[in-house]
Amino acid sequence: MRDALAGLRRYQEAERPPRPPVRPIAAQVGRAVLRDYGGAGPPVVFVPSLINPPGVLDLAEDNSLLRWLAGQGVRPLLLEWGSPVPDERDLSVAGHVERYLLPLIAALGGRPALAGYCLGGTMTIAAAARADVSALVTIAAPWRFAGFPDEARASLNDLWRSAEPAAERLGLMPMEVLQTSFWRLDPARTVGKFERLGRGAMAEAAIPGFVALEDWANDGPPLTLAAGRELLVDLFTGDRTGRGEWIVAGSPVDPARLTCPVLDVISTSDRIVPAASAPGIGTPLSLGLGHVGMIVGGRARTLLWEPLAQWLRAATRA
Structure with missing residues (x-):
């Protein structure tokens, strides 16, 4: 406990370098921007989760997937969802696709x-x-939610039941509520990383990256009430995507009917999104x-960044 608390204090007091410069806006719809x-390459719209901010894709000047891709014959555009407001309480996950993502694609023009x-x-x-898009990449994307462990799905269902009354009053679901579910996946690891920092077992050169990543993981806007309900009840518990029952823009979504090239990136050691939940379409890339x-991570450039850039160049020029 002494080491963990010392690590927490060291994390809190660590110097934060300036964030990478903010990139210009290519398109905007309401609170969402690209x-x-x-x-110089074809445009690729990178879509982060609604749960954490998009900064992990542009974590630091020397560790940014998007800045690196911009020099590899690809034009990355990052979607920032912005912060919802209480009068968006009825906007679901599907509603975010309909209200923001599809109009942004249309505003961009062409076939990104x-x-x-x-x-x-x-x-x-x-x-x-x-x-009408030229290609699709899914990276650690859950689709068949029945592929999550039963214990994890039950825990998230319990989390919703306990959070629902407050979320109903707020019209929003704070990110901190979901963060507790990530901590539950491996409580010992959650505490252990701060123990290592507190007792000086972490290399000094690794601390800035650790701080930047923790800042990202513990930040983020709330979910709208409907998005929180749909995520935890309809998707995690009901597996509507995997059962072919997820309605977006008026009809069910069937990944098997996509006609564009697809790269499906999965991880065999992912504790957040297990490989069994992947959509299982297109060309697989298993990490x-x-x-x-x-x-x-330290091996991300070799195992993901480079094959991703190669695949995107080929798929978008086909």
Whole structure:
């Protein structure tokens, strides 16, 4: 406990370097914007989850998937969802696709590619089924929610039941509520990383990256009430996507009917989104990296960034 508390204090007091410069806006619909990372290649819209902020895809100057891709013949555009307000309480996950993602694709023009991370991947499958896109990449994207362990699904259902009364009053579901579910996946690891920091077992060179990643993981806007309900009740508990019952823009979404090229990136060691929940479409790319490690870890460039850039160049020029 002494080491863990010392680690927490060291994390709190660590110096935060300036964030990478904010990129210009390529398109905007309401609170949602597309940030343009430049590059001479075809546009690829990167769609993050609704749960955490999009910064993990642009974590630091020397550890940014999007800035690196901009120099590899790809033009990345990052979707920032913005913060919902209480009068959006009835906006579901599907509603975010309808109100923001599809109009942003239309505003951009042409046939961009889509790349979705985590729940953003689930949402890009729906968008690719409703818009004319050149290619689709899903990265650690849950679709068959029955592939999650029964214990995890039951825990999330319990979490919703306990959070629902407050969420109903707020019209929003705070991100901190969902964060507790991630901590429950491996409580010992959650505490252990701060123990290592507190007793000086973490290399000094690794601490800035640790701080940046923890800041990202513990930040984020709330979910709308309807999005929280749909995520925890309809998707995790009811598996509406996996059962072919998820309605977006008026009809069920069937990933098997997509006509564009698809790259389905999964991890065999992902504790957040297990491989068994992947959509199982298109060309598979299987990694032995964690949910976040595949984006910002030490082996991410070799195992994900480079094959992703190669696939995107080929798929969007076909």
